[in-house]
Amino acid sequence: MxxxxxxxxxxxxxxxxxxxxxxxxxxxxxxxxxxxxxxxxxxxxxxxxxxxxxxxxxxxxxxxxxxxxxxxxxxxxxSAAGGLKMTVHGLVYDMTVRAAKEAALGAGAIIKYITAGKLRKSDLNKIKEIDPNLILVAGGVDYGERDTALYNMELILNMRLKTPIIYAGNIENRQEIMDITKDANQKIYMVDNVYPRIDDLNITPARQAIQQAFEEHITRAPGMAKIKELVNGPIIPTPGAVMEASMSLYEDIGDLLVVDVGGATTDVHSVTEGSDEIQKILISPEPAAKRTVEGDLGVYINLHNIIEYLEYDKLLEEFGKDIEKFIRDPKPIPETNMEKSFIEKITHEAVSIALRRHAGKLRSFYGPSGKKTIAEGKDLTNVKWVIGTGGALTRLSGRELLKKALSANTGSLYPKGNFSIFIDNHYIMASLGVLSKKYKRAAVSLLKESLSL
CATH class of the missing domain: 3.30.420.40 (ATPase, nucleotide binding domain)
Structure with a gap:
């Protein structure tokens, strides 16, 4: 000792x-x-x-x-404060709304409601019901359409929610928004447009503002104010930390995909520009660094959601009635061999669904000039490194679970050819994302060691 x-x-x-x-x-x-x-x-x-x-x-x-x-x-x-609940309001879904959504998810926020166009009374009622921790307003390319973002901002201000607002729309509106918000009893973050030009995503400034807002919100978890006094620097959202680690590692080894299975959510992060072949037929731009969070796919808190996908009766047939006790009162960490096998089954399903939701797809249709193929969503075909993290993948048969899920390709733009699968053996990826903010070289070195690279 x-x-x-x-x-x-x-x-x-x-x-x-x-x-x-x-x-x-x-x-x-x-x-x-x-x-x-x-x-x-x-x-x-x-x-x-x-x-x-x-x-x-x-x-x-x-x-x-x-x-x-x-x-x-x-x-x-x-992520102990229940995450950062956000609503996102833009002009056109496939443009500014989607760009704002990517910024929010990349920063670790949980999006509860999205609108496109001018807000209606029903939208305002929904925002009140959600009581978000943060509201993001966007809309219009720079020097393009102005009215929708201004209209939405005024309606939201009139609700007097005292909720912080990020404005990330047409820069022509900035002075007017500063004028209408100067007497508001709300924190206003003014950042660069998330969609300044057609086919141009600019989500980093909004991501940074969201993380700043998270730092203020996180004190709502009981006792978190005391932890803020203990730490050096900001407390950042755990999903955002995994994204930071992913981007740092990408700079060292290239295109990668990270799957993080937790008790409440399954998150998928990818950092890749995709292939030239798919880029030519992609119908709308995707960010190089993308995160999707599946709030219904957790192996502890949301266990019963995954059981519904797999069908309860079939699980009883496979594992026997003894598994019913575990289902009724699941443990954060499975102990017996049967419990571990059961959670491996649950984890595989969570990974499979999350990957399908994250990856893009090819779609064919017939037009005047014959058959045409287009690509929608995130292109993962150039990914050479697949990484598993989170409790379930690092403590169970994570490599095999990922291999099995990626082999069941149903037309999605999954990694092709010779990609390698690695597990975050020390379960430190999120911590290294935090560390990378100040000690990037050390964080990458430690992560490669954990991955046995």
Whole structure:
């Protein structure tokens, strides 16, 4: 037993069900070190998320076989406040609305409602019902249509929700929006247009504003204000952290796809420009870095949604009636071989559905000049690296589950040819996304080590 150990950095990932703390050392060297990991149930239900955090640090000390642990810096990501609920309002769905949606998902937000065109009374009622943490208003290319975004902004302001608003539309509207919002009791973020020109997505400024808003919202989780005082720098949304790690790794190894299966959601991240062949027939632009979040596909909180896809009776036939007890009262971490086999089945279904929703498709139709083929959605055909992260894929047969799901291609634009599958063995990808904000080289090195690259 070591009585005193030191680490350069601790990174906490405060999730909806589990809080994980990772320790790293030699962060400025050519060979940064992953020292160990601790985890404990997230303690939102106990009224203070710091309880779960300190228990996970205690578990980390046990795993590192030390009585005390000191560190120089402490970073964190979180999804414990239930995520950042957003509504998105633009002009045309396939243009500004979709660009705004990509910005929101890439930043780790949860989109609850989307509208295109001028808001109606029913839309305003829906926004009130959702009570979002953030509203994003877009619309019109730069120096194009102006009226819709101005009209929508005025209606939203008149609702007096006190909800922060991001304006990411036609830059010609900026002065007028500043005038109508100067007396509003709402935080207004003014960022560059998400769709400044036809076929041009500019989603990074909006993503950054969303993450800034998340930092303000995250204090709503009980005890999170205390964690803000403990950490160095902002607390960023966990899905956004995985995206940061994905983009950093892409710069080092090239086109990649990341599947993150959690207790509440299954997220898919891809960083790729796609193939020249598909780009020529793509009907609308896609961002190089794209994230989709499937809020109905979780292997713990949303277990019963996946059971519905697989059919309850068929599962009983395959696993026997003994599995009914586990279904009624599922555990965050399966223990018996039967429970693990069952969760592997559930995880495979979650991955398969999430991949189909994320990937684009080829579609053929007949016109005056004969048969024509077009591509819709995200092109993954150039992806050479497929990565699995999240509790289910890192602790179960993740490689085989991903291989099986990707082989069942039903006309989707899935990776082609020789792609390789790797697992985030240390389950540290989200933490490394946080780390990459300050120590990018170290984060990429540690991630490659976790992936056995």
């Amino acid at each position: 070591n009585f005193n150990m030191k680490a350069d950095i601790l990174v906490a990932e405060i999730g909806s069900t589990t809080t994980v703390v990772n320790a790293f050392d030699a962060i400025d060297s050519d060979k940064p070190i992953f020292l160990g990991q601790g985890q404990a149930p997230t303690s939102v239900g106990m009224g203070d998320v710091t309880i779960g955090l300190f228990r996970s640090i205690d578990n980390l000390k046990e795993n590192m076989k030390t009585d005390t642990l000191e560190w120089n810096e402490f970073f964190a990501s979180s």
